Amino acid sequence: xxxxxxxxxxxxxxxxxxTYTLREKFGSENVIASDIREGNDDLMQSGPFEILDATNxxxxxxxxxxxxxxEVYLMAAMLSATxxxxxxxxxxxNMNTLFxxxxxxxxKKITKIFWPSSIAVFGPNTPKDNxxxxxxxxxxxxxxxSKQSGERWCEYYFKKFGVDVRSIRYPGLISxxxxxxxxxxxxxxxxxxxxxxxxxxxxxxxxxxxLPMMFMDDAIRATLQIMETPENEIKxxxxxxxGAMSFTPKEIAASIQAIIPDFTIDYAPDFRQQIANxxxxxxxxxxxxxxxxxxxEFDLEKTTKTMLENLKNRV
Ligand SMILES: NC(=O)c1ccc[n+]([C@@H]2O[C@H](COP(=O)([O-])OP(=O)(O)OC[C@H]3O[C@@H](n4cnc5c(N)ncnc54)[C@H](O)[C@@H]3O)[C@@H](O)[C@H]2O)c1
Numbered sequence: 001x002x003x004x005x006x007x008x009x010x011x012x013x014x015x016x017x018x019t020y021t022l023r024e025k026f027g028s029e030n031v032i033a034s035d036i037r038e039g040n041d042d043l044m045q046s047g048p049f050e051i052l053d054a055t056n057x058x059x060x061x062x063x064x065x066x067x068x069x070x071e072v073y074l075m076a077a078m079l080s081a082t083x084x085x086x087x088x089x090x091x092x093x094n095m096n097t098l099f100x101x102x103x104x105x106x107x108k109k110i111t112k113i114f115w116p117s118s119i120a121v122f123g124p125n126t127p128k129d130n131x132x133x134x135x136x137x138x139x140x141x142x143x144x145x146s147k148q149s150g151e152r153w154c155e156y157y158f159k160k161f162g163v164d165v166r167s168i169r170y171p172g173l174i175s176x177x178x179x180x181x182x183x184x185x186x187x188x189x190x191x192x193x194x195x196x197x198x199x200x201x202x203x204x205x206x207x208x209x210x211l212p213m214m215f216m217d218d219a220i221r222a223t224l225q226i227m228e229t230p231e232n233e234i235k236x237x238x239x240x241x242x243g244a245m246s247f248t249p250k251e252i253a254a255s256i257q258a259i260i261p262d263f264t265i266d267y268a269p270d271f272r273q274q275i276a277n278x279x280x281x282x283x284x285x286x287x288x289x290x291x292x293x294x295x296x297e298f299d300l301e302k303t304t305k306t307m308l309e310n311l312k313n314r315v
Contacts, residue, residue: 005026007034008035014173018220028047032067055096072104081184083146084143091146101113102153106163113163116170126138151238151239168222171214174307176306184211191256192308199260201253205269207250211247212246212280215297215306218296240287245296
């Protein structure tokens with residue numbers, strides 16, 4: 001029997017690549033992409049697509065009934081940098097979409113949910129290096145507060161109503177197929193584009209700001225892996241720490257210079273510096289390793305090589 005999957009926020013940085021991968025694995029017709037806006041032509045033509053505002057419970061319920069959906073990947077959210085500009089809109093979007101999906105699972109209209117959290121759940125009082133799974137959190141951004149609250153609600157719905165919701169605290173994600181959507185780690189994508197088009201980049205973070213990062217292929221693999229793990233082996237029902245690499249703007253610039261020697265970088269930190277300062281530098285993901293065999297495959301060198309090779313043909 002086929003299962004039908006709905007991706008909400010499918011036109012975004014992660015949703016686009018998640019849609020392609022899930023369609024390849026489960027068949028194009030079984031994976032319904034949706035977003036509040038249209039995405040790129042490739043995505044729109046690769047299988048069923050619905051324009052859907054996931055804050056609208058009735059509209060969401062209708063799509064789920066129409067396609068007989070059993071699994072939902074909720075990727076719609078307002079990201080860290082944009083959320084600081086529109087706090088109430090961010091809170092409403094990030095929380096209402098999550099409640100809608102959790103309540104549909106509580107009502108037994110869907111059976112499994114993926115909802116991403118973020119390293120933004122941590123704050124200035126969190127131990128910065130090798131940040132443990134369970135530690136002081138106290139997020140200081142609107143986005144981080146919404147993600148931490150979301151984690152609490154996921155665990156609550158699991159314990160109270162048996163809702164099978166699974167989650168990962170993604171680090172900053174680096175990809176070449178789709179541009180990032182307003183986060184604090186966007187610099188680590190922009191820098192590759194500028195290296196190829198202009199040979200120079202002005203970074204909005206200081207040169208020594210070290211943050212946890214991950215190449216998109218690893219993030220997608222982790223997402224599929226956690227969703228395929230037997231239900232009783234998922235021990236964290238808030239969200240799993242997930243790590244791959246950590247680097248500073250200066251280090252990513254050096255990795256680009258190893259391939260493009262003339263590339264130059266300068267620094268003009270803005271409001272995003274303060275957000276970055278409140279986040280961990282590196283992540284302890286031993287629980288994900290132990291519970292569902294997580295292992296990252298991309299380090300900085302491999303990421304830089306892959307980004308430049310793929311973007312060269314695009315920009
Ligand atoms: N990209 C990262 O580095 C990163 C890191 C940590 C966590 N995350 C989380 O992963 C998820 C996806 O992130 P992303 O980078 O792909 O974000 P994105 O901004 O690139 O994409 C989000 C998508 O959601 C859509 N959307 C917005 N409002 C909607 C609504 N009401 N209904 C339906 N769709 C709506 C947008 O049009 C957009 O296509 C988010 O929850 C984000 O917080 C991302």
